[in-house]
Structure formats: structure tokens, C-alpha cells
Amino acid sequence: MSDTEGSNTGSEFDVSDFEYDDSDGEYYQGDNENFEAIQSYSKSLKESGCKQWRLAEFIQENFVDRVDKLHIPSSKASKEELLILLHHCNWDEERLINLYYDGADELKENAGLLRSPIPGFQVRDDFECSICCNLEPSTKVFSLSCHHEFCLSCYYNYVKEELPKGKLIRCMIPDCNLSIPHALVHQICKLNNNSESVAMDNLVDNELLYYSANLYVIRHHDTFRWCPAIDCQNLVQMDLTARLAELDLDAIDPFDKNYRGSDSEVKIVTCSDGHEFCFSCKFENHLPCSCSIVRAWDRKVTDDSETYSWLEVNTKGCPECGTNIEKNGGCNHMKCFKCAYEFCWICLGTWEEHKGFYNCNRYVAPLPQEEKEMKKKRRYLDRYMHFYSRFMEHQSSMAWDLKTLKSIKKTTEEYMHEKATDSTKTISYNEIDYLQESFKLLVRGRKTLKWTYVFAYYLTKSNFRSIFEQNQDFLNALVEQLSELFEKIQTSQDNMKLVVQLRTDLVNVSKSVTNRRLKLIEAAREFLQRGLITFDEGF
Amino acid sequence: MAALPKRIIKETERLVSDPVPGITAVPSDDNLRYFHVTIDGPDSSPYSSGVFDLELYLPDDYPMCAPKVRFLTKIYHPNIDKLGRICLDVLKDNWSPALQIRTILLSIQALLGAPNPDDPLANDVAEDWKQDEKRAVQVAKEWTEKYAKSKEIATTSTTEESV
Numbered sequence: 001m002s003d004t005e006g007s008n009t010g011s012e013f014d015v016s017d018f019e020y021d022d023s024d025g026e027y028y029q030g031d032n033e034n035f036e037a038i039q040s041y042s043k044s045l046k047e048s049g050c051k052q053w054r055l056a057e058f059i060q061e062n063f064v065d066r067v068d069k070l071h072i073p074s075s076k077a078s079k080e081e082l083l084i085l086l087h088h089c090n091w092d093e094e095r096l097i098n099l100y101y102d103g104a105d106e107l108k109e110n111a112g113l114l115r116s117p118i119p120g121f122q123v124r125d126d127f128e129c130s131i132c133c134n135l136e137p138s139t140k141v142f143s144l145s146c147h148h149e150f151c152l153s154c155y156y157n158y159v160k161e162e163l164p165k166g167k168l169i170r171c172m173i174p175d176c177n178l179s180i181p182h183a184l185v186h187q188i189c190k191l192n193n194n195s196e197s198v199a200m201d202n203l204v205d206n207e208l209l210y211y212s213a214n215l216y217v218i219r220h221h222d223t224f225r226w227c228p229a230i231d232c233q234n235l236v237q238m239d240l241t242a243r244l245a246e247l248d249l250d251a252i253d254p255f256d257k258n259y260r261g262s263d264s265e266v267k268i269v270t271c272s273d274g275h276e277f278c279f280s281c282k283f284e285n286h287l288p289c290s291c292s293i294v295r296a297w298d299r300k301v302t303d304d305s306e307t308y309s310w311l312e313v314n315t316k317g318c319p320e321c322g323t324n325i326e327k328n329g330g331c332n333h334m335k336c337f338k339c340a341y342e343f344c345w346i347c348l349g350t351w352e353e354h355k356g357f358y359n360c361n362r363y364v365a366p367l368p369q370e371e372k373e374m375k376k377k378r379r380y381l382d383r384y385m386h387f388y389s390r391f392m393e394h395q396s397s398m399a400w401d402l403k404t405l406k407s408i409k410k411t412t413e414e415y416m417h418e419k420a421t422d423s424t425k426t427i428s429y430n431e432i433d434y435l436q437e438s439f440k441l442l443v444r445g446r447k448t449l450k451w452t453y454v455f456a457y458y459l460t461k462s463n464f465r466s467i468f469e470q471n472q473d474f475l476n477a478l479v480e481q482l483s484e485l486f487e488k489i490q491t492s493q494d495n496m497k498l499v500v501q502l503r504t505d506l507v508n509v510s511k512s513v514t515n516r517r518l519k520l521i522e523a524a525r526e527f528l529q530r531g532l533i534t535f536d537e538g539f
Numbered sequence: 540m541a542a543l544p545k546r547i548i549k550e551t552e553r554l555v556s557d558p559v560p561g562i563t564a565v566p567s568d569d570n571l572r573y574f575h576v577t578i579d580g581p582d583s584s585p586y587s588s589g590v591f592d593l594e595l596y597l598p599d600d601y602p603m604c605a606p607k608v609r610f611l612t613k614i615y616h617p618n619i620d621k622l623g624r625i626c627l628d629v630l631k632d633n634w635s636p637a638l639q640i641r642t643i644l645l646s647i648q649a650l651l652g653a654p655n656p657d658d659p660l661a662n663d664v665a666e667d668w669k670q671d672e673k674r675a676v677q678v679a680k681e682w683t684e685k686y687a688k689s690k691e692i693a694t695t696s697t698t699e700e701s702v
């Protein structure tokens with residue numbers, strides 16, 4: 001490997017610590033200590049001042065349990081009433097206490113507290129509901145202590161409509177103002193008109209408290225986020241002292257030429273179920289990019305999406321014989337099923353040249369003579385296409401990786417299940433335990449790799465850029481290597497045997513992926529701080 | 540079309556049999572959820588000489604959701620914008636299924652009598668209103684004469700389209 005321009009720039013980024021042995025096409029690097037150090041550094045970075053909540057825990061601790069801390073005697077207000085008062089005061093105990101001692105009656109009035117026993121659910125004969133105007137021989141009705149009775153199904157529709165607002169739900173008569181207690185809201189939602197079964201003790205899956213939590217998160221946007229993963233109801237809370245200077249972030253115009261990366265600090269948080277996301281922009285883990293780079297890129301890709309959508313097509317012609325080749329795995333090493341030509345999916349170059357040192361990432365500018373002939377616009381487009389296509393390829397490779405990983409996971413689970421009754425199956429949990437971690441590291445590695453192309457797109461032309469691109473090559477090679485190992489397991493006749501056999505390889509390569517990944521992130525952070533990012537695309 | 544809910548039938552019947560003074564609401568022949576509405580400008584307001592056309596639509600989830608109402612006649616009012624949209628609490632957050640078409644139309648009529656420039660929808664109008672109320676009232680009067688149907692003509696020839 002030739003000496004790089006970067007080695008005399010004083011960058012901490014040292015490419016030479018990463019050696020490559022031509023003979024067997026394998027990477028190796030000596031120090032595991034370095035790896036552990038970087039890993040713990042990144043861990044502390046990630047978990048500093050961040051608290052994970054499951055929705056039920058959040059509701060219990062922040063809403064329900066606060067009732068007991070108010071020290072208002074139960075003779076003055078029941079638990080149910082205190083919950084309504086707290087909700088009315090947006091779960092701010094201090095405000096509640098102040099208002100309470102300023103005038104308990106006024107506070108209760110405003111919160112719509114029940115004046116006397118609630119009739120709740122009743123059955124009425126020949127009742128005409130004034131909301132739906134239906135007249136039935138027998139109707140289930142609901143009312144609060146105001147005795148404003150409406151049929152249960154109207155109340156159900158009304159409550160469904162009001163819930164998303166996250167506020168106390170009042171009697172339907174506009175001036176009446178009485179609030180429906182939380183437990184009764186739940187019963188109306190369940191169309192359960194059994195007055196006896198009203199329970200105050202289980203409120204963690206109360207619909208109104210759920211929406212109130214939602215409103216709470218919106219109001220406390222500086223410290224709370226819902227996990228953006230589909231179907232995930234976890235919350236992440238940022239410690240106020242560690243929180244982002246979010247307003248500053250938003251004030252940055254990504255198209256400002258004078259922009260100097262002040263947002264090199266990206267807070268990646270993880271929910272209780274391990275979903276990683278960026279606290280400030282709720283995107284996936286987009287390191288090494290800053291949020292403003294992601295925004296600029298996102299805008300660009302959305303603007304141009306139609307022009308380039310053809311890139312997302314999953315088939316390409318074999319560069320040798322023209323046969324349509326469909327991509328069938330996360331790995332970019334392709335082999336034509338007809339002529340056996342081996343090539344790189346991304347650049348369609350022969351795999352021979354990619355072997356070992358994976359060098360298809362660097363964008364080689366066209367010769368000066370050709371360049372002259374090309375219009376300026378065309379050049380920008382070429383450059384953009386170069387990065388965009390690689391970004392998209394890794395995006396779809398990620399999906400393929402996940403498919404492979406899922407299939408392997410299924411195989412191992414089945415094996416372990418059958419093992420209980422089949423004495424010929426002798427592989428133990430310990431031997432396959434490493435898979436989970438390696439899976440994770442591949443996914444993370446691929447994700448970071450994907451975003452490095454976005455980062456590189458906005459990186460100004462300098463020695464730093466070539467260093468960055470070389471390191472990108474290393475990560476790319478390692479990720480492809482790891483992806484290929486998993487594919488090998490998946491496509492093998494005896495998957496389980498390979499799982500055990502390839503253990504050392506997989507563990508080592510996935511560690512190398514992480515090592516390289518974290519170095520790229522650190523380098524990017526440094527580049528951001530040095531102001532080496534530009535959103536002027538005419539560079 | 541799905542059967543019309545009983546509630547809508549009842550409200551429509553009552554709007555016809557027991558009309559609100561100064562307000563008409565007639566359902567469209569081809570869509571019984573769509574109403575042609577007129578509101579007389581309240582006395583002692585800059586709109587007093589005019590009759591204003593509005594359209595009202597009852598969405599599928601009415602009465603759980605508020606009706607959609609819009610002025611068709613151009614009007615100079617701090618809580619009504621160029622498109623005729625109305626800023627009124629009962630049409631938004633304070634909607635209750637116990638409210639009705641007639642109560643909503645009465646609220647709109649009351650809004651004409653009591654403009655509220657502190658909660659504006661048409662910002663430029665609200666600004667004028669706050670800075671020089673006299674002038675704003677004058678403009679509102681002029682617009683009423685220019686764009687709204689005159690009360691006399693409206694009562695004598697309701698069927699004819701006046702300019």
C-alpha cells in the first residue's frame with residue numbers, strides 16, 4: 001500500500017495500522033485493546049445522560065405514582081380525583097400544590113371534578129339520545145354526576161375523537177365541563193358498561209394516560225422522544241444537562257456556504273428494545289453524518305428521486321455476456337450464472353481487481369480533456385450519481401443482510417429446539433452465542449458505511465478526503481467480507497456446522513468492522529470540527 | 540350514498556320548520572350533507588346592510604366532528620380570511636357533539652357582531668383593525684355594500700342572483 005498524503009498532515013487518522021496481507025486475502029490487525037477502548041468510548045458517548053422508558057413504566061412513574069407524593073389527605077380528594085387534578089395541571093405537582101392551596105374549590109371546578117356520585121352506566125327504556133337522535137326500547141347510557149345522559153355508543157365515538165388530544169375528556173354538554181375519570185374512559189373505550197368493574201389499580205394501559213403521555217412528550221420535546229421504530233412504544237429521555245443545543249441545530253441553514261460544522265456532536269440513543277436512532281432528528285443512526293448533512297442530503301434525494309429511481313432496480317446485465325443478473329444477497333461480489341464472470345455489482349468492474357483491496361469507492365474524475373467538453377452541470381451530476389448509487393446499493397444490501405440474518409437465526413432456533421429430543425445434535429448455545437453480536441455489528445457496519453458516502457459527498461476536496469475514502473475502502477471490504485461469511489452459512493448444506501467452523505472468522509471480522517467503523521466516525525467528527533464540510537455543490 | 544343519520548335528518552327538519560331569524564340553511568338537492576347558508580349581518584355592526592352567502596358541509600363523522608363552514612361572499616373581518624375560512628373556537632377545539640348546525644350559525648353571526656382582532660385568521664385585516672378601528676369598520680362597510688347582497692333585494696327576490 002502506498003504512503004498516503006494524509007500521513008504528513010498531522011491527522012490522527014493513521015491508515016498504516018491496518019495491514020493487509022496479499023497472500024491469503026485476509027485482513028488482520030493486532031490490538032484488541034484498542035478495539036475495546038474505542039468501543040467503551042463510543043458506549044459512554046451513547047449512553048451519557050439518557051434514560052430508557054417503556055410506556056407502561058413511564059405512565060406508572062410519571063403519572064400514577066405521583067398521586068401518592070402529593071400529600072393531600074384522602075379525605076380531601078380521592079386517588080381518582082387527584083389523578084384528574086394532576087392531569088389538569090399537566091402532571092406538574094408543584095403547580096397543582098400551588099393552585100390547590102390558592103383555592104381548592106376553584107381548582108376542582110376547573111378540572112371538572114365530580115361533584116357527587118357518578119351514575120355512570122345505566123340502561124334506560126325508550127331513551128332518545130340527543131346526539132344521535134336514536135330512540136330505542138332499551139339503551140345503554142352513560143352520564144357523570146351532572147346527569148347529562150347520552151347513549152353509550154355516542155360516548156364511545158366522542159371519547160375516541162377526544163382521546164388523541166391527550167387532555168381530560170369532559171361531559172359532552174359544552175358548558176358542563178365535568179371530567180370523565182380515567183378508569184371510566186377506559187371502560188367506555190372497551191364498551192364495557194359494567195359499573196362494578198371500574199378499577200383504579202391498573203392504569204398502565206389506560207387509553208387516556210397513553211395519549212396524555214403522547215402530549216407530554218410533545219410538550220417536553222427538549223428531553224423526550226418516542227422511539228421511531230414501527231410498533232415500538234418506548235421512550236428515551238435525555239438528561240437536561242446533556243441535552244442538545246437543538247435550537248442552534250435548527251438555525252443552521254444547510255445551504256449556507258459559510259456554515260462551519262458546529263453540530264459535530266450527534267446523540268445516538270437506543271430504546272429499551274435496542275432500536276437505535278438520532279435523538280435530534282429521529283433518523284436512523286446516521287453517523288458519521290451530522291444532522292444537517294442528513295437534512296441536506298434528504299432534501300436533495302427527495303428532489304431528485306424521480307430522475308434516479310432507475311438506480312433502485314434490482315437487476316443488471318452481466319458486463320461480460322449481458323445476461324440479466326438479479327441481486328440475491330447483501331454482498332456485492334457477483335457471479336454470472338451463465339458465463340461465470342465475476343464482477344462487482346456497484347461498478348460492474350471485474351472482481352479480480354477488487355479482490356482483497358476493495359477499491360471501487362473512490363471517484364476518479366474524468367480526464368481534463370474530456371472534462372472540458374462536459375458541461376459543468378453534467379460533472380456535478382456524475383459526482384452526485386457516484387455517491388448516490390453507492391448509498392442506495394448499501395441501503396438495499398442492508399435489506400438483504402437482514403434477510404440472511406433472519407434465515408440463519410431461524411435455523412439456529414430450530415436446531416436448538418430439536419436438540420432437546422435429538423441426541424445427534426451436540427452444538428451448544430455457547431458455540432453459537434456469538435452470532436447475535438456479529439449480526440448487530442454487520443448491520444451497524446453497513447449502516448455507517450452507507451452514510452459515509454453521504455459524508456464524502458459533502459467533504460471538501462483535500463488530503464483529508466483521500467484519507468477518508470481510503471478508510472471507507474477498508475470498511476467496505478470488511479463489511480462485504482462479513483456479509484459474504486453470513487451468506488456462506490445461509491447457503492450451505494450444513495448451516496450449523498459452518499456456524500461453529502466460521503466462528504473465529506466471524507468474530508474477528510466483525511470486530512474489525514467495528515474498529516474501522518468507529519475510526520471513520522471519529523475522523524468525520526474531526527473533519528466537521530475543522531469545517532471541512534461544504535454544502536456548496538459547485539466544488 | 541349511505542343512509543343519512545337520524546341526527547342530520549332531525550336537524551334539517553327543524554331548520555326548515557323552526558328557522559333561526561336572520562339565518563337560512565337549505566340542503567343541496569344532490570347532497571343532503573351540503574347546505575347553502577345565508578346569514579344577515581347583525582344590526583349595529585359594519586355588516587348590517589348585507590346578506591352573506593356561506594357553504595356548510597357535514598363530514599362523515601358529524602356530529603363527532605364539527606361541520607365545515609366557509610364564507611362564499613367576500614368579507615372584511617379579522618377572523619375570516621380571503622378564502623372565507625372562519626376562526627371560531629367552536630368550529631375547532633371547542634366543538635362538542637351536543638352543538639348543532641343552528642348553534643354554529645348563531646355563533647358565526649355573533650362573530651360578525653363582535654370581531655376579535657386578538658385571535659386573527661386574516662393577519663393584515665387584524666392589524667388594520669387594531670391600528671385604526673374606525674377606518675377598518677369603514678372598509679368593512681364598503682366591502683359589505685360592494686360584495687354582499689343587500690338586505691332589501693334579498694328579501695324581495697330571494698330566487699334571483701343579485702350582484
Ligand SMILES: [Zn+2]
Nearest residue numbers: 129132151154
Ligand atoms: Zn346516541
Ligand SMILES: [Zn+2]
Nearest residue numbers: 146148171176
Ligand atoms: Zn354534564
Ligand SMILES: [Zn+2]
Nearest residue numbers: 227232271275
Ligand atoms: Zn424502539
Ligand SMILES: [Zn+2]
Nearest residue numbers: 278280281291
Ligand atoms: Zn440526526
Ligand SMILES: [Zn+2]
Nearest residue numbers: 318321336339
Ligand atoms: Zn455473464
Ligand SMILES: [Zn+2]
Nearest residue numbers: 344346347360
Ligand atoms: Zn466495484
